[in-house]
Amino acid sequence: MVTLIDYPAPMELFSKAGELRMPFSDVVKYCILGISIILLLLALGILAWQIYRFCTEKYTTYTQQDAGHNDLLYSDEGPTTTGNYSGAPSTKLEDVSTEAHRLSRYLSQPSFPSLASTEAAGDKEEQATIQKMQSRLVVTVLQVEGLLEQSESRTLQLFVKILLMWAGSEAVEVEGFKDEEGEGLSPVLWTVLQEWRTRIVKGSCNPLFGDQFSCVLQEEKLHHINLRMEVRDFDKFSRNTVLGDVRVPLGQLNISYPLELQEDLKIPQKDLVGEVLLSLKFLPTSQRLEVGLLKVKTVLSEISPNAALYARISVQCNQFKLKYQKSSTVARCLVTVFNEVLLFSLPEVHLERCKILVSIYETRPTSKSAKQLIGQLSVGKEKSSEDEHWTLMMRSVRQPVAKWHGLLI
The missing domain is CATH 2.60.40.150 (C2 domain)
Structure with a gap:
């Protein structure tokens, strides 16, 4: 017995599916589409308006803050280059009275919430500023x-x-x-x-x-x-x-007003910026030289807790430069104590020329530059002359000889 099952053809199924339609008319569908587009444009317009208001308020706030800071604060100026000069000054000194007048004018603006308390604080700050009597020095190299x-x-x-x-x-x-x-x-x-x-x-x-430079003095x-x-x-x-x-x-000089100077160049001279107590000892058997860095005396214009000193010592014998050595870093004070000995091996030849160069550097973690040269000194022996400290060292073999030396820059 054979059972026959009749399946509808695929083309008939597709034709029936094509007859299924949404119950809305074309007019209703176009209305819904138009309303959706209008709502989208309205949302985009509101978003653009809010962004414009935010940017405008932010720019106004920054402009007011910058104007206040320019009137209230000093900012150290770095080296700036100006293209054309018409009678530019070389030195300039600006008194604090002008800045105090700006300060009082700024504090009298109605933008502050409590005018009375702000004026009282401004008076105290003005008195403290006038007591310090700080002025700005501007130097321009023409x-x-x-x-x-x-x-x-x-x-x-x-x-x-x-x-x-x-x-x-x-x-x-x-x-x-x-x-x-x-x-x-x-x-x-x-x-x-x-x-x-x-x-x-x-x-x-x-x-x-x-180039122009400035600082507060x-x-x-x-x-x-x-x-x-x-x-x-x-x-x-x-x-x-x-x-x-x-x-x-x-x-x-009277540098309360712009002053232009023109001076002749002179032979360069060095200035005394400190003193270093050095100890020298010569060991002829092992042909070694001991350089002891004992103390460094300098002048402090201001006390900085982060300032530290270290020394770089190099030895040159018979025009042959030995490898330099660095001392440890010690916190800087009026008299910085190192008490450190550095050992150098000299060449096994007759020493006709020997020179010891000591360079003192200052380091500050908060400064822009990693190190700054404080000063240098040299001790040694030449063909025609011999330093007194070197002479005393050669006379006192195997015995350390200490002596103060000037630190120059």
């Missing part, structure tokens, strides 16, 4: 002119190094250091308050700079501050050559 080309094979790459130096205290007598006239020893220990450098100008004996310190400007020739593979310097004592 031009160096009249230099001669050193050689035809190498062009000059000139820049100006500016040192703002403060006379801290009297120094003890240091042998081997003379003042600019060569008539004895300088009785003053200097310290570097600020150090700046201009940009490098290549291939010109009359370079134009226009106390008015009572101006009589003890010198401005030292060194013109240097940049050399990437060796030390920069100092072509000459200019020293300007700020206490002898």
